[in-house]
Amino acid sequence: MTWSIGIDVGSVSAKGVIFNGEKWDYVVIPTGWMPRQAGKEVLDQLLRKADIGLDNVGIIVGTGYGRVNLDFTHKTFSEIVCHARGAHYLFPQTQGIIDIGGQDSKAIAIDSEGKVKDFILNDKCAAGTGRFLQVMAQVLGYEVSELGERCGTTEPVEIGSMCAVFAESEIIGLLAQGVSQERIVAGVLLSIARRVGTMATKLNLGPHVTFCGGVAQNQILQRFLKEQTGWEMEAPEKPQLVGALGAAIIGYELCGGGK
Amino acid sequence: MRAKTMEYFDQLIPKGMVLAKEAKEQGKPVVGYYCVFSPIELIEAAGAIPVGLCATKQEPIAEAEKILPRNLCPLVKSSFGFAISGKCPFFHFSDFVLAETTCDGKKKMYELLSEHKPMIVLDIPNSATLEDLNEHWLKQIYRAKEYFEKNLGTEISREKLREVIKVYNEERKLIMELVSLNKHHPTPITGTDLLKVLWGRSFQFNRQEFLDQVKTLITELKEMVANGQFSCSPDSPRILVTGCPTGVGQEKVMGIIQECGGAVVLQESCSGIKGFVDLVDEAKDPFLALAEKYNKIPCACVSPNKGRLSLLSKLVEDFRVDGVVDITLQACHTYNIESYSVKEHLRKNHNIPLLQIETDYSESDTEQIKLRVEAFLEMLK
Ligand code: SF4
Ligand code: SF4
Numbered sequence: 001m002t003w004s005i006g007i008d009v010g011s012v013s014a015k016g017v018i019f020n021g022e023k024w025d026y027v028v029i030p031t032g033w034m035p036r037q038a039g040k041e042v043l044d045q046l047l048r049k050a051d052i053g054l055d056n057v058g059i060i061v062g063t064g065y066g067r068v069n070l071d072f073t074h075k076t077f078s079e080i081v082c083h084a085r086g087a088h089y090l091f092p093q094t095q096g097i098i099d100i101g102g103q104d105s106k107a108i109a110i111d112s113e114g115k116v117k118d119f120i121l122n123d124k125c126a127a128g129t130g131r132f133l134q135v136m137a138q139v140l141g142y143e144v145s146e147l148g149e150r151c152g153t154t155e156p157v158e159i160g161s162m163c164a165v166f167a168e169s170e171i172i173g174l175l176a177q178g179v180s181q182e183r184i185v186a187g188v189l190l191s192i193a194r195r196v197g198t199m200a201t202k203l204n205l206g207p208h209v210t211f212c213g214g215v216a217q218n219q220i221l222q223r224f225l226k227e228q229t230g231w232e233m234e235a236p237e238k239p240q241l242v243g244a245l246g247a248a249i250i251g252y253e254l255c256g257g258g259k
Numbered sequence: 260m261r262a263k264t265m266e267y268f269d270q271l272i273p274k275g276m277v278l279a280k281e282a283k284e285q286g287k288p289v290v291g292y293y294c295v296f297s298p299i300e301l302i303e304a305a306g307a308i309p310v311g312l313c314a315t316k317q318e319p320i321a322e323a324e325k326i327l328p329r330n331l332c333p334l335v336k337s338s339f340g341f342a343i344s345g346k347c348p349f350f351h352f353s354d355f356v357l358a359e360t361t362c363d364g365k366k367k368m369y370e371l372l373s374e375h376k377p378m379i380v381l382d383i384p385n386s387a388t389l390e391d392l393n394e395h396w397l398k399q400i401y402r403a404k405e406y407f408e409k410n411l412g413t414e415i416s417r418e419k420l421r422e423v424i425k426v427y428n429e430e431r432k433l434i435m436e437l438v439s440l441n442k443h444h445p446t447p448i449t450g451t452d453l454l455k456v457l458w459g460r461s462f463q464f465n466r467q468e469f470l471d472q473v474k475t476l477i478t479e480l481k482e483m484v485a486n487g488q489f490s491c492s493p494d495s496p497r498i499l500v501t502g503c504p505t506g507v508g509q510e511k512v513m514g515i516i517q518e519c520g521g522a523v524v525l526q527e528s529c530s531g532i533k534g535f536v537d538l539v540d541e542a543k544d545p546f547l548a549l550a551e552k553y554n555k556i557p558c559a560c561v562s563p564n565k566g567r568l569s570l571l572s573k574l575v576e577d578f579r580v581d582g583v584v585d586i587t588l589q590a591c592h593t594y595n596i597e598s599y600s601v602k603e604h605l606r607k608n609h610n611i612p613l614l615q616i617e618t619d620y621s622e623s624d625t626e627q628i629k630l631r632v633e634a635f636l637e638m639l640k
Contacts, residue, residue, distance in 0.1 A: 065630070080634035104627075116638040118612060121631060 006247025009066025096205025311461025315506025450523020
């Protein structure tokens, strides 16, 4: 049986998916300071999990910003096409993807075959990225993953600054004024949703959109994004795996898997 | 494979610096100009050497930012920085500067620049539908004529101007012939090499030699095509580059496109063919003909800018383009906003996708650009 492996080394975590045309399994570990090592570790763990040797693997496809550091991959593809394929596989009816990653956020329009039609990435700064959330979480003393539970349905406070550095001081100011942490968290999430929502609506993705990237697990953010865009939004169970899954699927087709 | 003749063009700018100095020593006047709106035939007809001053390098920007705001187009900052730091020999050796009121950044920068060099600023209307557009332009051409005549102590006669127009038209035809070789797939010459030739055009001091070299290049490229030698592989998507001027020294984005496996077929921008596509009508009065040609430049500073859309339409068809990359310099509002119209135009009428890259002259965004370009090329395949 032929297997293919997709490895997505992002700025925060390294993800791997092993695929045989029918089922898939995955591994996620922190990237740390050495993307190459993280990628290798993901590969080893995947092989152990599937209980196969490297000679059973037809192809290894790399993606994510760390893909250039991986010398054991056979091919590399950008995150954009990998996300498109992964999302299409999970939700065949999806017309677009919103991905909020650690370093950037993107919106991708895809056709009925899972091919990229158009895409857009946020500009240079941290606004609208996972990094923005991380900085804000730090100021408030939370983990990023906690942010979703921390605000419930409180009324979000208005955060005006788009720049991570200015937003940080704005939050400190709000705390000093006695604004509740819950309202601030909600405000931060709303500001991200606005920023990313505006970017995504430029591409007119809807109405069926897949929300991926680690941040997609955040229910509140998802709700805000839905409100901003007016689109249906679905997040896969493991939203951070979509890129690696897509890479594995592309690889599987490239090596003539199953045939 | 790369044509051997390119070696001449590699040397053009460094050699031009030396020649500028020599020209000065021989008492030949030099007039610098900034953009494609400059009717350089007038400079030549006045017996002076026209040289391009539009700067596209990161290096002098820090110097410029001592005076200019940081949040300004890098082209304006770079040009200004070169001028005030004395590091650009072409500016240094220029006796006068010919400038024009195009975008706000340039306009206001010229006000500051006028303290450093004597200059004439042509008053270009920002409206393409101005009722007396031709008359207005004609007046500006006459203003420039008088300025040069007075300051250079010459006379620009109709005969002289006619001669120069003829020579420049020949040059334009020749350059367009060169560019059109890239209608072939795969392309015989890379986009960055084409840029070198077209950009080098504003730094040559020996026109005949330059023209001869372009001819040699054309012959060599034709031979390459006949022998099946090309500058890219047959599966390279064909890319047209448009947007703000991209000069030699800042081929960053074009370089990345080529590196990632795309073929930059040609450039529709001021550093590309924008100024070469239209000829000056040789049958008309030369001053009027100049005015008519230069008021048709499809620059985003002018509104509405329909000319750019129709030019792009023609180019994407003629050159069988797969995708368009629109390079927008940071803080260039006109091109940045127009990018939307261009994208929609290409999508609706030609089903060709456009990727906008917003950038400056620094190298800090190379990785980000690579990601976008790679994905774009994958999308085209
Ligand atoms: S883009 Fe417009 S203003 Fe800039 S150099 Fe070209 S013609 Fe001049
Ligand atoms: S690139 Fe844009 S902002 Fe810069 S000089 Fe040209 S028109 Fe002006």
